[in-house]
Amino acid sequence: MHPVRPLELEFCGERYAVEPGAEFRIGREGDLVVDENPYLHRTFLTLSEEFGLWWLANVGHLLTATVTDATGAVQAWLAPGARIPVVFETLHVMFSAGSTTYDFTIHAGGDFFRTSVSAQSEVGGTTVLPVTLTTSQRQLIVALSEGVLTQSLPGRGEVPSSADAATRLGWSMTTFNRKLDNVCDKLDRIGVSGLRGGRGRLAVNRRARLVEYAVATRLVSREDLPLLDREADGPAPVDGD
The missing domain is CATH 2.60.200.20 (Tumour Suppressor Smad4)
Known part of the structure; x- marks a missing residue:
């Protein structure tokens, strides 16, 4: 050996x-x-x-x-x-x-396995891998991930409260919480762990887990940050957005 x-x-x-x-x-x-x-x-x-x-x-x-x-x-x-x-x-x-x-x-200086990036696709103007996100769902994830994505030196970043993220997007708390539920449910259905608690109860730390998954798997990146200013002064999104 x-x-x-x-x-x-x-x-x-x-x-x-x-x-x-x-x-x-x-x-x-x-x-x-x-x-x-x-x-x-x-x-x-x-x-x-x-x-x-x-x-x-x-x-x-x-x-x-x-x-x-x-x-x-x-x-x-x-x-x-x-x-x-x-x-x-x-x-x-x-x-x-x-x-x-x-x-x-x-x-590690060497690897036992090699991976390649899967082909990405365009769905409704949104690049997705591996799950389809609506524009408003992507906006929510980017708002929660902004502190991590904008680090000048990778290592640590802050995850905002739901209230601060909703304010950043110009949404009501009702809209934000509904969208957060939808995103967590969608990722939970494809097998992402840590976004739901036992017996259907949403996990307390799901925002942090969502940020970890989204940033680590490149579901969102710095290139998505302009989404935070998209229609910032417009009406809040509806369920189908």
């Missing part, structure tokens, strides 16, 4: 070497101190080698992480107690603690 290569982790413009033979801890304390955010576990994620592979593990008990390859085509939801092998040359990791969303990148 060949020895595993060292990893390199990139966070907020800084790079950290992850060497074989020792566990690398990520959280409020550890080898990578993400933030002093009290909602963040002291040790949330770890990187360690086993069976000739690097593994990313969630050792926390409340928070989850969204993990994608460089293209965003492969996506996994890393729940507490779960772990995933680092099999791509580049792995992006996003997670939220309170109203703050964090992201970092793992560079």
Whole structure:
């Protein structure tokens, strides 16, 4: 069995070497101190080698992480107690603690699998992959993701409250909540985890999870930011928008 290569982790413009033979801890304390955010576990994620592979593990008990390859085509939801092998040359990791969303990148220097970006299609003037979104649904996601998409240096961004996002769009809270329900239901139906709670109850942290999924899988990007100013002074959207 060949020895595993060292990893390199990139966070907020800084790079950290992850060497074989020792566990690398990520959280409020550890080898990578993400933030002093009290909602963040002291040790949330770890990187360690086993069976000739690097593994990313969630050792926390409340928070989850969204993990994608460089293209965003492969996506996994890393729940507490779960772990995933680092099999791509580049792995992006996003997670939220309170109203703050964090992201970092793992560079492996080689990969076991390769992915390609699926063909995108135009539906009603909206580019979609892999789910069809109406213009107003995309506006909602972009409004929630604006703080992450506009980071001058990737690493952390704020997710606005529903009230602030509704104000940004010029919508009433009733319209915003209805659209949020519709988007979460649509993504839940295609298998996106974490957007609904048990027995049909919507999850409390669904806004943060929605941002993680949308940004990590390239469902929205910086190119969508102009949507926030589209018809900002016009009437609120109706259900079919």
